[in-house]
Each structure stands twice: as structure tokens, then as C-alpha cells.
Amino acid sequence: MLLAEPLERAIEELSKLPSIGKKTAQRLAIHLLKNDQTDVDSLIKAIVELKTKIHFCVDCFNLAVDDKCAICLSQKRDKTIICIVEEASDVIAIEKTNEYNGLYHVLGGVLNPLANVTADSLHIAELVKRVDSGEVTELIFALNPDSEGDTTSLYLIKIFKEYPLKLTRIARGLPIGGDLEFADIATIGRAFIGRITV
Amino acid sequence: MLLAEPLERAIEELSKLPSIGKKTAQRLAIHLLKNDQTDVDSLIKAIVELKTKIHFCVDCFNLAVDDKCAICLSQKRDKTIICIVEEASDVIAIEKTNEYNGLYHVLGGVLNPLANVTADSLHIAELVKRVDSGEVTELIFALNPDSEGDTTSLYLIKIFKEYPLKLTRIARGLPIGGDLEFADIATIGRAFIGRITV
Numbered sequence: 001m002l003l004a005e006p007l008e009r010a011i012e013e014l015s016k017l018p019s020i021g022k023k024t025a026q027r028l029a030i031h032l033l034k035n036d037q038t039d040v041d042s043l044i045k046a047i048v049e050l051k052t053k054i055h056f057c058v059d060c061f062n063l064a065v066d067d068k069c070a071i072c073l074s075q076k077r078d079k080t081i082i083c084i085v086e087e088a089s090d091v092i093a094i095e096k097t098n099e100y101n102g103l104y105h106v107l108g109g110v111l112n113p114l115a116n117v118t119a120d121s122l123h124i125a126e127l128v129k130r131v132d133s134g135e136v137t138e139l140i141f142a143l144n145p146d147s148e149g150d151t152t153s154l155y156l157i158k159i160f161k162e163y164p165l166k167l168t169r170i171a172r173g174l175p176i177g178g179d180l181e182f183a184d185i186a187t188i189g190r191a192f193i194g195r196i197t198v
Numbered sequence: 199m200l201l202a203e204p205l206e207r208a209i210e211e212l213s214k215l216p217s218i219g220k221k222t223a224q225r226l227a228i229h230l231l232k233n234d235q236t237d238v239d240s241l242i243k244a245i246v247e248l249k250t251k252i253h254f255c256v257d258c259f260n261l262a263v264d265d266k267c268a269i270c271l272s273q274k275r276d277k278t279i280i281c282i283v284e285e286a287s288d289v290i291a292i293e294k295t296n297e298y299n300g301l302y303h304v305l306g307g308v309l310n311p312l313a314n315v316t317a318d319s320l321h322i323a324e325l326v327k328r329v330d331s332g333e334v335t336e337l338i339f340a341l342n343p344d345s346e347g348d349t350t351s352l353y354l355i356k357i358f359k360e361y362p363l364k365l366t367r368i369a370r371g372l373p374i375g376g377d378l379e380f381a382d383i384a385t386i387g388r389a390f391i392g393r394i395t396v
Binding site: 005006008012014015018020024026027031033043046048088108128182 | 205217
């Protein structure tokens with residue numbers, strides 16, 4: 001009764017977004033209400049195009065406009081190295097360092113039994129297939145340095161240690177418990193240079 | 199080149215929202231990308247309905263589903279008192295206290311020459327008209343306790359001191375320099391009870 005129903009609904013939908021609480025959602029909703037229709041239209045258009053134009057790369061599950069992402073399509077990348085990351089945003093963070101020239105594999109998360117994320121819900125089978133059929137000689141583990149990331153790395157190492165591969169992990173220059181996506185460029189770059197055999 | 203163009207666009211549009219920086223916008227965009235289409239659709243629908251179904255009350259410029267808002271339409275409200283606030287979100291905050299039973303007038307901002315907000319861009323003429331034609335006996339100033347709020351209150355007091363009206367300001371129980379929208383209910387309620395004649 002206090003809030004009109006459409007406002008209530010908008011606040012509810014906005015507060016489902018990550019890092020947006022009830023109060024921020026209310027502020028955003030009222031901002032949108034006061035905003036010009038054209039501004040709101042271009043926000044909506046951007047979100048719609050985000051969903052329709054961007055897909056996940058069929059090979060590595062990075063963001064892609066076509067079937068394959070720009071990195072998989074590039075002739076300049078070293079196709080013998082695959083860097084394993086949790087999310088597509090990690091690819092963006094690593095690319096900004098200019099320290100890495102191989103391919104990627106986006107797992108789409110990390111093992112987390114409490115949140116019902118098992119090996120089957122990650123892109124692990126696809127990674128095994130890539131290694132089986134490809135010219136890969138090195139796998140680099142670049143998961144977040146927290147317990148879920150470490151557990152997932154160990155799970156993958158167990159799978160790939162039978163293969164004739166160099167298995168490496170980026171150096172713990174990253175702050176433990178932190179979030180790769182938000183680390184600074186220099187730290188991520190250093191971690192790539194100082195990677196160690198596992 | 200690093201980011202696909204639709205993603206770049208979505209991040210740009212999202213970072214235009216208040217309190218959303220570039221990194222948060224990137225996180226939101228990637229969340230939307232990963233999210234189910236139905237969830238994104240219901241977010242978009244909520245925003246569209248927010249803009250189409252909610253208007254501003256023709257009398258007090260509060261949020262309204264019809265021409266007039268629920269408060270102006272109510273038979274239970276005291277129509278001899280008008281409380282002047284900056285934004286519709288302030289009405290929501292005050293209503294939650296249950297300390298006030300009069301009407302409102304939403305200015306749509308405060309005087310701020312640096313941001314090009316002059317008296318003409320606020321709903322001041324409409325307030326004068328309401329006082330002229332109405333049964334109003336008291337105006338309560340409930341603007342944010344900062345310099346712009348105070349300047350705007352003084353500007354309005356100058357206009358209305360010639361009228362046979364009681365002019366009051368809510369008590370400075372509010373933390374100075376703070377934001378009414380985010381004050382706690384008890385503080386706003388106390389400020390209403392302790393209002394002083396100006």
C-alpha cells in the first residue's frame with residue numbers, strides 16, 4: 001500500500017542483482033522513474049542486445065559474438081597452452097595484463113557442494129575433450145585463490161596428471177581469499193610470470 | 199577489442215546508474231549474461247512497467263498510479279498541512295514513521311546553481327498555487343539538512359512568510375549533512391514530533 005505495485009516489483013527485480021540491496025534498488029528504481037524515457041530505453045536496449053548478441057564460445061565458453069570467441073579465432077594465440085579460469089570476467093582481467101598469449105577455458109564456476117555445484121555443472125568434460133583432441137602441452141590453473149578454487153584445481157590436477165602435460169598454477173602473488181576479477185593488473189601479471197609446476 | 203561491443207555498451211549504460219561504478223557495472227552485465235532469459239525478461243518488464251504505469255501526482259508530484267497519488271486521494275489525510283520534501287523517496291521514508299498525517303509537496307530537487315537547478319526547475323510555482331487556492335494552514339519543511347536544503351528552505355520561507363501560515367521545519371534530530379532517504383525510521387519520526395517554528 002505504501003509503494004505503488006509497479007515500483008515494488010521493480011525494486012524486487014533490481015535487488016536480485018548481485019551487490020544491490022533493498023535500499024540501493026529503491027534508489028535505482030526512483031532514478032529510472034525520474035530519468036528520461038530515452039535513457040531508460042537505451043539501458044533496456046543494451047541489456048536486450050547483451051542477451052541476444054553475446055553467446056558463449058563453443059570451445060572455451062568465453063564471451064563471443066560469433067560461435068567462437070575472438071581469442072579462439074585469433075591466429076596469433078599460442079594454441080598449445082590453455083589457461084583455466086572460473087568466469088569470463090577473469091579472461092578480461094587476465095587479457096588486460098598482456099602477459100599471456102595462449103587460449104582459455106572458462107569453467108563457469110568452481111566446485112561447491114553446498115551450493116549444489118558439482119563437476120557435471122562445470123565445463124570440465126569439454127576441457128578433457130579439448131585436451132584429448134588438441135595440441136595442448138600446458139594447462140595453467142588460474143582459479144581464485146580460495147578454498148573452492150583450490151579444491152577445483154586439485155580435482156582437475158587429479159584428472160590431468162595422467163596426461164603428458166605440464167600442469168602449472170599462477171603464482172600466489174594474488175591476495176589469498178581475494179577475487180581474481182578485482183585484483184590489480186600488476187598483481188595478476190606478476191602471478192602469470194611466476195607460475196609454478198604443481 | 200578486449201570486450202565485445204554489446205558488453206561494452208551494457209557496461210556503459212549500467213554505469214550511468216547512481217552508485218554503480220565501472221567494475222560493478224561489469225559484474226552486473228556478466229551476471230545478466232549468465233542469468234536465465236526469463237529472469238532478465240522479468241527485470242526488463244518491471245522497468246518498462248515502472249515507466250509506463252507510474253506517473254507523478256498532478257497535485258503534489260509524489261509517485262502515483264493514477265492522476266493523483268494515494269495520499270492526495272485519501273479522505274483520511276489532513277488537507278490543511280503540506281510537508282515539503284525534495285524527492286518522492288522522502289515521502290516513502292516519512293510515511294514509514296506513521297508520525298505524519300498531512301499532505302506532501304515534492305519539489306523534485308533543491309536549489310543548486312552549480313548544477314543548474316534554479317527555482318524554475320523545481321515545483322515551486324505549483325506549491326504557491328496550492329497554498330493560494332487551498333485550505334492550507336501549515337507548511338512543514340522537511341528538506342535534507344545540508345546547505346542546498348537549507349538554502350531552498352530559506353528561499354521558500356521568504357515567499358511564504360507574507361502568508362497567514364504556520365511555517366515549521368522538522369527538528370534537527372537528523373544527522374547534519376546526511377540524507378533523509380537513508381535515515382532510520384525512529385530519527386525521522388522524532389524529527390517530525392520535535393518540529394520548530396521558523
